Amino acid sequence: MGRQPCCDKVGLKKGPWTAEEDQKLVSFILGNRQCCWRAVPKLAGLLRCGKSCRLRWTNYLRPDLKRGLLSDAEEKLVIDLHAQLGNRWSKIASHMPGRTDNEIKNHWNTHIKKKLRKMGIDPLTHKPLPPPDPHPPKDQSPPHTATGGSPEAPPSPSPKPPQEKTAVPVMTPASQQEAGDDDVPILSNYYPGFCTDEVPMMDPDEIMVPLGDGRTAPPTSTIFSTTTTTSYSAASDSVSSSLSRDEDPLFPLMDLEFPDIAFQMGLLDDMVASWDDSLAQQPLSPSPVYDDDYANQLQIRSGVAFDQEPGNKIVLFSSY
DNA sequence: AACGAAGTCAACCGCCATTAA
């Protein structure tokens, strides 16, 4: 009957992840075939619940995450998508490869909202804000207009829930054609490519990590540039998330981009290595290049390219 | 230099839809 509980939550650790935990989780996920998240912490030797592991992986450790502030184009995209989808952050994120729903949500709440208000636009309705009332009523919420109120507005006596989730109906004409949740017709052309909704766990013997032998490629096509085979070790600080991107040894790997030139130059085999704990402690050079041709030869799965050749070949790269 | 306010964002909470037993 049913399934076993996800976790008993007894003796489980909470709070920020340490570098050691990150390393355990990454090593496990990269080294094991897909299995249920419930089993991950136990098998990986983590005192976390599976849900926590999943969140950590999807929001922070996934190799295809872009990280960094959203660009202007991305911000615009978020605004457009939000106008159509409301606070359905995962849907929005699915149109923005390399970005997580959590990241977008945070950015919306901390940056975009303010920007829109400064521009005189209601971030909830995406319509012009009404001019400030020179005589605001005392101890009473201003009457709500049809366009709805801001969630930051003082509590209203109306039974309307305070959350923004109800913002969805407030939409642009485009969205008012009642497109299905999944159908946001315009936006995929901003970022043709991958959807980050599905992040596969990887087959253990499909792992290919960059290696370095000192070779460097031009900046736009830089391959992975580690010299010694060192491990993707996050261990340098007890709280990795407190590190800046430049300091955190995790980030270089996250920033890896598709090494097209390397492949085209026949360096693929040189770059193949088995994943193990001794890999890549050394920072890896990011490269903003993605090669469609080579990608076409591979099975692209959410920013992870699996070489069709049998063997231990997988390339981790950012899908940007 | 010290303190408090404001901003940022990783992580958690709780709900819901899906799915396995």
Next chain:
DNA sequence: TTTAATGGCGGTTGACTTCGT
């Protein structure tokens, strides 16, 4: 068919950082 776990989602929290005084 029923039950309950799982995974996913959006909202919220709180630790940490940055800014202003």
